[in-house]
Amino acid sequence: MRVVVPFDAAEPKTRLAPVLDPAERREFAERMLADVLRAVAASSVPVEELRVLATTPVDLDDDHATVRVDDRPLSVAVNDVLDETFDADGAGAADVVAVVMADLALVTPRSIERLCERRGDVVVAPGRGVGTNALVVRTSGFAVDFHGASYLDHRRAAADVGTLATVDSFRLSTDVDEPADLVEAFVHGGSRTRQWLEARFDLAVDDDEGRVTLDRQ
Amino acid sequence: MRVVVPFDAAEPKTRLAPVLDPAERREFAERMLADVLRAVAASSVPVEELRVLATTPVDLDDDHATVRVDDRPLSVAVNDVLDETFDADGAGAADVVAVVMADLALVTPRSIERLCERRGDVVVAPGRGVGTNALVVRTSGFAVDFHGASYLDHRRAAADVGTLATVDSFRLSTDVDEPADLVEAFVHGGSRTRQWLEARFDLAVDDDEGRVTLDRQ
Numbered sequence: 001m002r003v004v005v006p007f008d009a010a011e012p013k014t015r016l017a018p019v020l021d022p023a024e025r026r027e028f029a030e031r032m033l034a035d036v037l038r039a040v041a042a043s044s045v046p047v048e049e050l051r052v053l054a055t056t057p058v059d060l061d062d063d064h065a066t067v068r069v070d071d072r073p074l075s076v077a078v079n080d081v082l083d084e085t086f087d088a089d090g091a092g093a094a095d096v097v098a099v100v101m102a103d104l105a106l107v108t109p110r111s112i113e114r115l116c117e118r119r120g121d122v123v124v125a126p127g128r129g130v131g132t133n134a135l136v137v138r139t140s141g142f143a144v145d146f147h148g149a150s151y152l153d154h155r156r157a158a159a160d161v162g163t164l165a166t167v168d169s170f171r172l173s174t175d176v177d178e179p180a181d182l183v184e185a186f187v188h189g190g191s192r193t194r195q196w197l198e199a200r201f202d203l204a205v206d207d208d209e210g211r212v213t214l215d216r217q
Numbered sequence: 218m219r220v221v222v223p224f225d226a227a228e229p230k231t232r233l234a235p236v237l238d239p240a241e242r243r244e245f246a247e248r249m250l251a252d253v254l255r256a257v258a259a260s261s262v263p264v265e266e267l268r269v270l271a272t273t274p275v276d277l278d279d280d281h282a283t284v285r286v287d288d289r290p291l292s293v294a295v296n297d298v299l300d301e302t303f304d305a306d307g308a309g310a311a312d313v314v315a316v317v318m319a320d321l322a323l324v325t326p327r328s329i330e331r332l333c334e335r336r337g338d339v340v341v342a343p344g345r346g347v348g349t350n351a352l353v354v355r356t357s358g359f360a361v362d363f364h365g366a367s368y369l370d371h372r373r374a375a376a377d378v379g380t381l382a383t384v385d386s387f388r389l390s391t392d393v394d395e396p397a398d399l400v401e402a403f404v405h406g407g408s409r410t411r412q413w414l415e416a417r418f419d420l421a422v423d424d425d426e427g428r429v430t431l432d433r434q
Binding site for chain 2: 108110111114126128129130131147148149151152168169170171172173174183184187188203205210211212
């Protein structure tokens with residue numbers, strides 16, 4: 001299996017601007033990426049290639065992963081990997097591609113295994129807001145489109161080329177995009193992500209509403 | 218197994234006030250409750266008693282469930298059920314209690330099965346915002362407290378009385394509390410919930426951000 005982790009290395013996590021400055025956003029995004037890569041590597045999934053698909057060069061502190069730089073839009077770059085993999089001429093190409101977003105700070109080896117063990121020509125892990133946070137492709141003829149209601153688009157596209165399955169996972173459904181998502185990463189995230197947040201934020205409970213938020217230290 | 222579904226029948230879903238009027242909120246809450254009850258009844262879980270724990274009397278269009286009215290705060294009412302179940306004097310008491318919130322519009326029979334099949338003296342399904350959306354209790358001495366960071370509180374309380382397990386489920390993690398949650402119910406919800414929403418809202422994609430929302434028809 002070829003596992004692809006798209007990563008916006010140029011200006012990551014802009015929607016966290018209300019709570020993190022640009023240098024912090026970059027650090028935090030790299031922590032989440034590191035947790036995702038470790039979860040994949042620590043899983044029992046037979047990974048032949050773990051590739052970070054980055055918009056600009058990025059230094060990885062990870063022996064398991066390689067970096068390919070592709071500054072085109074996300075869906076174009078991922079479809080290029082799919083074409084390359086399922087092209088009959090692709091020498092030594094893997095026969096399965098998994099795409100896992102770099103901001104899935106909550107993923108564990110087990111959630112990666114559940115994604116990859118699920119049968120189906122296309123397997124989709126829905127994200128909040130009708131997005132697609134991870135998918136597995138086992139057939140040619142399928143193209144991704146991550147814009148908008150991508151979960152519904154991917155369902156339709158999968159039905160055109162084969163069988164579709166979904167994975168019901170809180171961890172895979174939670175991408176860390178907005179300030180409100182940070183609390184999920186603080187409580188349920190991988191160790192690198194959690195340590196980074198714990199050095200800067202404390203958990204706070206609003207007594208009236210009972211809502212849980214993060215406060216800057 | 219005794220399955221308890223707490224339901225605020227007096228003034229349900231107040232945080233949906235920006236998009237639904239009081240009569241709509243009540244109707245919508247009852248649709249979600251009906252989907253939750255159907256999912257439990259359609260699951261393979263051996264349910265001896267399916268009980269709606271309602272704050273005021275409620276008419277159910279469901280043969281499988283009974284209603285008990287208890288107008289005390291949620292945690293007090295649920296702990297009373299736990300005490301009654303695990304009290305050695307409780308005649309014919311079940312030995313396992315599952316608590317499933319009434320606003321889990323996305324639950325399916327399979328997600329209920331995953332919750333109830335998981336081993337552990339206490340099994341918790343985390344909700345967004347460090348909440349607890351569902352749990353299974355198989356031991357005496359455990360009490361719930363749904364206020365605030367209840368996921369963390371329940372983890373600690375479980376460790377005091379026995380073994381703890383969690384369930385990684387997008388469907389169980391998604392309670393429908395706020396306007397932004399409606400889109401999840403529209404796309405992934407049970408049939409009664411979806412039909413109610415589809416009669417009033419359309420899915421819309423914001424072209425700039427690619428965000429998916431619901432628009433009133």
